[in-house]
Amino acid sequence: MYLLGxxxxxxxxxxxxxxxxxxxxxxxxxxxxxxxKFKHSDDLCAALPPQQLFIIESGLLHARVDSKALFYLQEGxxxxxxxxxxxxxxxxxxxxxxxxxxxxxxxxxxxxxxxxQRQELFTQYLIGHTALLGDALxxxxxxxxxxxxxxxHFAAREELIRQGDEADNVFIIIExxxxxxxxxxxxxxxxKDEIFGAMxxxxxxxxxxxxxxxEPCRVxxxxxxxxxxxxxxxxxxxxxxxxxxxxxxxxxxxxxxxLRIDVAV
Numbered sequence: 001m002y003l004l005g006x007x008x009x010x011x012x013x014x015x016x017x018x019x020x021x022x023x024x025x026x027x028x029x030x031x032x033x034x035x036x037k038f039k040h041s042d043d044l045c046a047a048l049p050p051q052q053l054f055i056i057e058s059g060l061l062h063a064r065v066d067s068k069a070l071f072y073l074q075e076g077x078x079x080x081x082x083x084x085x086x087x088x089x090x091x092x093x094x095x096x097x098x099x100x101x102x103x104x105x106x107x108x109x110x111x112x113x114x115x116x117q118r119q120e121l122f123t124q125y126l127i128g129h130t131a132l133l134g135d136a137l138x139x140x141x142x143x144x145x146x147x148x149x150x151x152x153h154f155a156a157r158e159e160l161i162r163q164g165d166e167a168d169n170v171f172i173i174i175e176x177x178x179x180x181x182x183x184x185x186x187x188x189x190x191x192k193d194e195i196f197g198a199m200x201x202x203x204x205x206x207x208x209x210x211x212x213x214x215e216p217c218r219v220x221x222x223x224x225x226x227x228x229x230x231x232x233x234x235x236x237x238x239x240x241x242x243x244x245x246x247x248x249x250x251x252x253x254x255x256x257x258x259l260r261i262d263v264a265v
Contacts, residue, residue, distance in 0.1 A: 014128060014174060014220075021125045022055055022078040025118055029111045032104045037097065044079075044092040051105045053080040059098030064091045071132075078125075080105065124193060127172065127227075131220050152219050154178075160211040160219060167200030167207055170227040176217030181210040189214075201227060 035057060041047055044061060048054065061073040073079060079092070079100065112118045131151075151174070154160055160171060160178055178190040190196050190211055200207050201224045 014132065018125055018128045018132075019074075019076045021121050023076060024121055025078075025112055025125070026055065026103060026108065029103060029107065032102050032107070034102075036100045036102060038094060038100075039097050040094050041098070042093050044094060044098070045090075048080065048100075049102070052102045053078060053105050053108050054100035054102055055079075057099040057101050059094060059096055061092045061094050061098060064093070081126075123195070124172070127195070127222060128220070130226065131222055152221055154213040154217045154219060156213055156215050158213050160213060160217070161197055161207050161209075163207050163210040165207045167197065167205070168224055169197060170195060170201055170222045170224065171197045171211075172220040172222075174218045174220055176213060176215045178211050178213045178217060181212060182208065198227070 032052060036048070036054070038044065038047065038059075056073055056075050056077050056079060058075055061077075061079065063071050063073065073092070112122050154176075163182065172195050173190060173192050175192065177192055179186050180188045180190060180196075187209065196211060197207070
């Protein structure tokens with residue numbers, strides 16, 4: 001997916017990374033039939049069979065959201081995640097031949113959720129596209145009503161979040177890495193592509209740790225209402241995140257146990 005108009009500095013890197021995800025998600029899954037080919041279309045979604053997802057093999061699709069040209073999809077992008085009734089309305093059109101590889105919608109989701117790594121990739125894909133679209137829509141609005149979705153840069157040793165603060169956002173590090181500090185002690189690392197800050201959003205408690213950039217970081221910022229809406233519309237995303245956080249808590253518990261053993265010895 002590529003945004004129309006002036007590209008923000010982060011867009012090229014992020015969209016290239018997101019565009020590579022669908023092929024990874026569908027690796028090992030067979031198409032549900034032969035390619036669908038269209039010479040051109042004013043409303044491609046109306047011509048596509050229901051209950052299927054598609055990878056663009058060739059061609060270019062233009063997308064309009066609420067009648068505004070906003071972005072386009074090209075080779076490697078995934079089509080069909082949106083269902084009738086989604087808001088705002090999105091319509092795809094093409095002025096050139098397009099070839100789509102079809103997959104059963106149910107088979108795709110079963111394939112994704114059968115593997116923890118694919119679950120994480122799918123979560124990154126959905127959150128990445130949500131943030132991109134939110135930022136693009138924001139740039140169409142007046143500055144005083146722009147939402148908070150966007151991307152921020154942090155210098156080395158700058159705080160991304162602070163222990164004890166209100167949890168208003170969830171974050172993903174796009175470039176760089178950081179470390180988590182609790183009561184002045186390092187308790188872990190936050191790596192590139194890792195989602196952090198979700199625990200306090202889910203529990204509605206204050207931040208349990210401070211996160212500090214170890215090097216210059218570019219971070220995706222997702223407002224908690226938008227993030228919670230995404231997890232509520234797809235509970236399996238929440239399930240995947242909870243599993244990931246549980247694994248992290250288990251690892252921290254083991255590290256704390258080992259420290260106690262070392263101190264006792």
